[in-house]
Amino acid sequence: MDSLTLFCTAGLLAGGLYWFVCILGSAEQKGKRAVDLSGGSISREKVEDKYKQYWSFFRRPKEIETADKVPAFVDTFYNLVTDIYEWGWGQSFHFSPSIPGKSHKDATRIHEEMAVDLLNVKPGDRILDVGCGVGGPMRAIAAHSQANVVGITINEYQVKRAQMHNKKAGLDSLCEVICGNFLQMPFPDNSFDGAYSIEATCHAPKLEEVYSEIFRVLKPGSLYVSYEWVTTDKYVGDNSEHIEIIQGIERGDALPGLRSYDQISEVAKKVGFEVVKEKDLAKPPSNPWWQRLKMGRIAYWRNHLVVTILSWLGIAPKGTVDVHEMLFVTADYLTRGGETGIFTPMHMILCRKPES
Numbered sequence: 183m184d185s186l187t188l189f190c191t192a193g194l195l196a197g198g199l200y201w202f203v204c205i206l207g208s209a210e211q212k213g214k215r216a217v218d219l220s221g222g223s224i225s226r227e228k229v230e231d232k233y234k235q236y237w238s239f240f241r242r243p244k245e246i247e248t249a250d251k252v253p254a255f256v257d258t259f260y261n262l263v264t265d266i267y268e269w270g271w272g273q274s275f276h277f278s279p280s281i282p283g284k285s286h287k288d289a290t291r292i293h294e295e296m297a298v299d300l301l302n303v304k305p306g307d308r309i310l311d312v313g314c315g316v317g318g319p320m321r322a323i324a325a326h327s328q329a330n331v332v333g334i335t336i337n338e339y340q341v342k343r344a345q346m347h348n349k350k351a352g353l354d355s356l357c358e359v360i361c362g363n364f365l366q367m368p369f370p371d372n373s374f375d376g377a378y379s380i381e382a383t384c385h386a387p388k389l390e391e392v393y394s395e396i397f398r399v400l401k402p403g404s405l406y407v408s409y410e411w412v413t414t415d416k417y418v419g420d421n422s423e424h425i426e427i428i429q430g431i432e433r434g435d436a437l438p439g440l441r442s443y444d445q446i447s448e449v450a451k452k453v454g455f456e457v458v459k460e461k462d463l464a465k466p467p468s469n470p471w472w473q474r475l476k477m478g479r480i481a482y483w484r485n486h487l488v489v490t491i492l493s494w495l496g497i498a499p500k501g502t503v504d505v506h507e508m509l510f511v512t513a514d515y516l517t518r519g520g521e522t523g524i525f526t527p528m529h530m531i532l533c534r535k536p537e538s
C-alpha cells in the first residue's frame with residue numbers, strides 16, 4: 183500500500199470514528215455529547231468505586247428501608263446517570279404516553295404542560311418543582327404558564343446543569359434551582375402557590391415525609407400534582423415474574439421500594455390533603471409510554487459500543503460502561519413492567535391543601 187492510500191484510509195477511519203461517536207452518539211436534544219460523559223460531581227477516578235458502592239445498598243435492603251442514607255444513595259445514582267440520561271434521552275427525565283404523529287419531544291412537553299394546567303396557576307405565581315432533575319419540565323412549564331418555578335434536587339451536578347440550560351433557554355429569570363433534600367426543604371411554611379413532582383417522589387423512603395413537606399410549604403387553597411411510580415392492581419405479590427420485574431426496576435432506578443397504587447391517596451389524605459383527582463395516565467386510550475424505550479434498543483447497542491470505545495480510549499471515566507450496562511438492563515425491566523401492565527410511572531394524583 184503506498185503512503186497516499188495509507189493516509190486516505192487512516193483519514194477515512196478517523197472520520198468514521200468521529201461521525202460514529204460525536205454525530206451518531208449525540209443527544210436527542212443537543213446539550214450532551216458522548217465525549218463529555220462524566221460521573222457528575224464524582225471525580226473520574228472514583229466513578230467505578232461509586233458504582234460498586236451503589237450496588238452494595240441492595241445487598242443490605244433493610245438498611246435502605248429505614249435509612250436516612252437514601253438521599254445520599256440517590257445522589258450517587260444521579261452523579262452516575264445524569265450525563266447518560268441527557269445524552270440518550272434529553273433534558274426531561276421521565277416518561278410520557280406516546281402520541282401518534284408527534285415526536286417524543288412534543289409528547290414529553292404535552293405531558294409536562296398538563297401538570298401545570300391542572301394547578302390553575304397565574305403568570306407570576308411561585309410554584310415548586312419537587313425533584314427537578316436538570317430542569318426539562320421546569321423550562322417547559324415556566325414557558326407555558328409564565329409562573330416562577332423553583333426547583334429542588336438533591337444532586338449538585340444537576341443544579342449546575344439545570345442553571346446552565348435555564349440561562350441558555352433565556353428562562354433564568356423565571357426558573358430558580360436549589361440543591362437540597364425534599365424531605366427537609368429550605369422553604370418557609372405557606373410560601374408556594376402550587377407544586378408538582380414528576381417521577382421523583384418514588385425516591386423517598388417514606389412518601390409521607392415528602393408529602394408532608396410539600397403540604398407545609400404550600401399556601402392554603404393551592405394545588406399539588408404528582409406523577410407517581412407505582413405497581414398497579416395487576417401486580418401479584420407472589421408471582422415470581424412480577425417480583426423479578428419490580429426488583430429489576432428498583433435496582434436500576436435507585437428506588438428504596440416501589441409503592442402500590444392504592445397507597446398514594448392514603449398518604450396524601452394522611453398528611454392533610456384533599457384528593458381532587460387520581461388517574462393512571464398510562465391506561466388506554468393512552469398509547470404505551472414504554473414504546474420509546476423499546477424502539478430505542480438499536481440505539482442502545484450503538485451507545486454501548488460508543489461508551490466502550492470511549493472508556494477504552496480513556497475519554498469516558500472507568501465504570502461508565504458498567505453504568506450504561508445497568509441502564510440497558512433496566513430499560514428491559516421497565517418495558518416488561520409496561521407490557522405486563524403491573525407497573526406505571528404516571529399514576530397522577532391532584533391534591534389541594536384545604537383553606538383552613
Ligand SMILES: C=C(CC[C@@H](C)[C@H]1CC[C@H]2C3=CC[C@H]4[C@H](C)[C@@H](O)CC[C@]4(C)[C@H]3CC[C@]12C)C(C)C
Pocket residue numbers: 266267269270271274275276277381382384435436475478481482485486506509510512513516
Ligand atoms: C424517573 C426515573 C428515570 C426514568 C427515565 C428517564 C430513565 C429510566 C431508564 C433510563 C434509560 C435506560 C436505557 C438507557 C440506554 C441504555 C442509553 O444508551 C441511553 C439512555 C437510556 C435510554 C436511559 C435514559 C433515561 C431512562 C429512560 C427514575 C430514575 C425514577
Ligand SMILES: C[S@@+](CC[C@H](N)C(=O)[O-])C[C@H]1O[C@@H](n2cnc3c(N)ncnc32)[C@H](O)[C@@H]1O
Pocket residue numbers: 253256260273274275276312313314315316317318319334335336337340362363364365379380381382383385386
Ligand atoms: C427521575 S428524576 C426526575 C427529574 C424531573 N422531575 C424530570 O422529570 O426531569 C428524579 C429527581 O428527583 C430528585 N430527588 C430524588 N430524591 C431527592 C431528595 N431526597 N431530595 C431532592 N431531590 C431528590 C433527583 O435528584 C432527580 O432530580
